[in-house]
Amino acid sequence: MEFKLVKLHTKLRLLNVLYRFLFTLCIASTSYATDPIDQRTADEARKLIDQGLESTIGFEVVKSLTTEVGPRLAGTKAEARARNWGVAKFKELGFSNIRIEPFSVDHWERRHEHVQILSPFPQNLVVSTLGGSISTPPGGIAGEIVSFPTLQSLKDAPLSGLEGKIVFVDEYMTRTQGGSGYGIAVRKRSGAANEAGKRGAVAALIRSVGTDHHRFAHTGQMTYEEGVRKVPVAALSAPDADQLQRALEIGSVRVKLDLHVEAKGRVESGNVIAEIPGKSDEIVLIGAHLDSWDLGTGAVDDGAGVGITVGAAKLILDLNKTPKRTIRVVMFGSEEVGLVGARAYVAKHKDSLINHMVGAESDFGAGKIWRFETNFAPEKLYLADAIHKILEPLGIGRGHNNASGGPDIGPMREQGVPAVTLKQNGWDYFDYHHTADDTLDKVDPSDIAQNVAAYAAFTWIVANLEDDFRPRDP
Amino acid sequence: MEFKLVKLHTKLRLLNVLYRFLFTLCIASTSYATDPIDQRTADEARKLIDQGLESTIGFEVVKSLTTEVGPRLAGTKAEARARNWGVAKFKELGFSNIRIEPFSVDHWERRHEHVQILSPFPQNLVVSTLGGSISTPPGGIAGEIVSFPTLQSLKDAPLSGLEGKIVFVDEYMTRTQGGSGYGIAVRKRSGAANEAGKRGAVAALIRSVGTDHHRFAHTGQMTYEEGVRKVPVAALSAPDADQLQRALEIGSVRVKLDLHVEAKGRVESGNVIAEIPGKSDEIVLIGAHLDSWDLGTGAVDDGAGVGITVGAAKLILDLNKTPKRTIRVVMFGSEEVGLVGARAYVAKHKDSLINHMVGAESDFGAGKIWRFETNFAPEKLYLADAIHKILEPLGIGRGHNNASGGPDIGPMREQGVPAVTLKQNGWDYFDYHHTADDTLDKVDPSDIAQNVAAYAAFTWIVANLEDDFRPRDP
Known part of the structure; x- marks a missing residue:
């Protein structure tokens, strides 16, 4: 009886090992055959998600901006202080190619x-x-x-x-x-x-x-x-x-x-830009807007977006690996008064917009991301599905293919730049939007961490993807 | 078999009738033997509760005060308009002995x-x-x-x-x-x-x-x-x-x-008073304060209290019955700046305070009442228990015997006037208290109706009670 049991046990163990081997082989070959995201990038993206969920960097950046600058209306001295803050923050975090791209805006x-x-x-x-x-x-x-x-x-x-x-x-x-x-x-x-x-x-x-x-x-x-x-x-x-x-x-x-x-006429504003240089001049653009309305400290609109995208890029920077493409983080100026920074960006970079793989702005508050929306060529939607699979464990569903990319992505989207919206839950966004009550206490650090995780993984994948999101034959 | 069943059924029915008769007799005799509230008054109080829960009068009064006067800081023209509003409201509702009892207050x-x-x-x-x-x-x-x-x-x-x-x-x-x-x-x-x-x-x-x-x-x-x-x-x-x-x-x-x-020195303020005359000069005093801070419209503090106590008294007025004691409703002036109206009331009525059966002010917002607190002589607590039994179906528990009676009752309580607090749920009271955000939308009409029901029943019972709440041998 004892002997028989041992024999059975051994047989089962062998079967189990065989089964697991075949299963692994099967998964690996499937992955190899159909997944457009290479295994290493996918693993790194998952690691970024884990790190993002643990990280406080996003919240720390929002806290720093809203405390040390506070309200920062387009075209004011406060917005100028915010640009200086942006440059200093990018330097402190170790980014490259940091600069302000100035433009003018109507004062009010x-x-x-x-x-x-x-x-x-x-x-x-x-x-x-x-x-x-x-x-x-x-x-x-x-x-x-x-x-x-x-x-x-x-x-x-x-x-x-x-x-x-x-x-x-x-x-x-x-x-x-x-x-x-x-x-x-x-x-x-x-x-x-x-x-x-x-x-x-x-x-x-x-x-x-x-x-x-x-x-x-x-x-x-x-x-x-x-x-x-x-x-x-x-x-x-x-x-x-x-x-x-x-x-x-x-x-x-x-x-x-x-x-x-x-209203004193035209005054100076600007976009604050930094990069993680890649192996090519192709660009993956993420960002948020730096200006806020004058009543609150612009924590929800759009300090949160600044924290999320800068935080995500910082996690990538800390991977200490050179991506295939350059990751560009943009703090847009003068968004609230009519996308003035976004239009200035397109005017200045019109010749290189063709190299912009994707644009994604975080500008819908501080809620968790619940949907991955794209604006890709239809034949490239298989890429959206593959990216979404990596993001899905964060509670993110698959959305439509008419993403705006965020307000400041609008002008480049019009010029053919593919757009992604990592859509946030905006249930209470318009409770605080453009009011004196838009202050840091309305920002939940754990929600920001989920956003940072999603942006880091998404950005890293796109920066290392073989294919792009534009039509195959434009 | 059929016959037997019919017989059994008849027996059971007879038993049931007998049981119910005995039970009713028992209840009635118990009630007669120990309940200090006479049956008619208790029935009327229960009717007032039913009417109060259905009535919108309390909310209508808060709405009228906060809309037609708005903020009404002690000693300002706005508080004077509130007094005129109070006189007009009492007249409109059919109260008697309506008057303003003036006093002076520091302007600020x-x-x-x-x-x-x-x-x-x-x-x-x-x-x-x-x-x-x-x-x-x-x-x-x-x-x-x-x-x-x-x-x-x-x-x-x-x-x-x-x-x-x-x-x-x-x-x-x-x-x-x-x-x-x-x-x-x-x-x-x-x-x-x-x-x-x-x-x-x-x-x-x-x-x-x-x-x-x-x-x-x-x-x-x-x-x-x-x-x-x-x-x-x-x-x-x-x-x-x-x-x-x-x-x-x-x-x-x-x-x-x-x-x-x-700060312009002394200016005029006043208490607005109205009555439902009773058969004696004993007084049951309920009230609230008429003044508010200057930032909000004073809906929660204390328009709600004005609505609740005026609304409760109006339900009693509509019973069209003369109570044993006089019911006096007081809209105290200048509470917020130091109970100035409450002190003026005590100074003016010092000789008749001995006739004040009880004082109860509603000044803790617009939440539901959850506790019946008293400040009675210990030997009179059987009255508190009896009153509480009537209020209990409103979700009101029995509280301690150290009731403040509300801020404006303080000065008369110091002079020996028994106090009652129909304690409201103040969970969110200090979210709005003394802010610009204290406006009518923070007041739930159904919560006000519960308050009106409780105040109406309580006031009617006390106005018709045989005994009082003071020590038997003072």
């Missing part, structure tokens, strides 16, 4: 803003003048409120009849994980003043483009249409928009706006 | 406040000057920050060595359902400036007394000690206190404070 700064209900219930309202808005006349401007539930309802109104009035566009924004509510809600930011101006109104107010219910007004850029009479415009916090709505339910409401801004 | 209003880090990282900080603070000298005052983790650590410091410095007391507050963290944390509100002044410092900053992590500074009253050199003091929002803390970890920090307040 808020000086003071004061809005109050004059009658029937005198009280102050919390507002933020929208970026680009003109000032009210000295001493402010008063008028009766005419309310519109949506921008469309204002557009549908006759082109007269609002003379001397103050328009209030009370459109709400829908909260979604992917941020799809923003595209619709943000139209009123320029639309309210433009449509008010066309109809003779003297000023405009909007319900903030945001999803929170705290007493923070959300600022953001607005642009006057050519030839339209300019009127000043400000955003009310959600509780203040509610308050105005309730007052209007009772009767006619007169409001006074006293908004003072300063 | 904030004009502007601007605090910035000068070096090493220039940026603005979100602050609120504390009520009662003096202004900084014209043009502001600058100095190096000396940080203390607690008020106690500042008190432990030598009585010199802070000359020319700006003291920062970075003490945190603990979140609890009952608000016990407040009593400890609030000490720094007066303590920081007083201890800073004693030690030669030129100004003081504190981490806000609050539990939130948004960019709202919490204001609140501070008082200078006699003979101590006065220095200006302001509270930083929690994210700004964090920011200052991080900057201090890196090195020395210089800050500039520019705080401007106005």
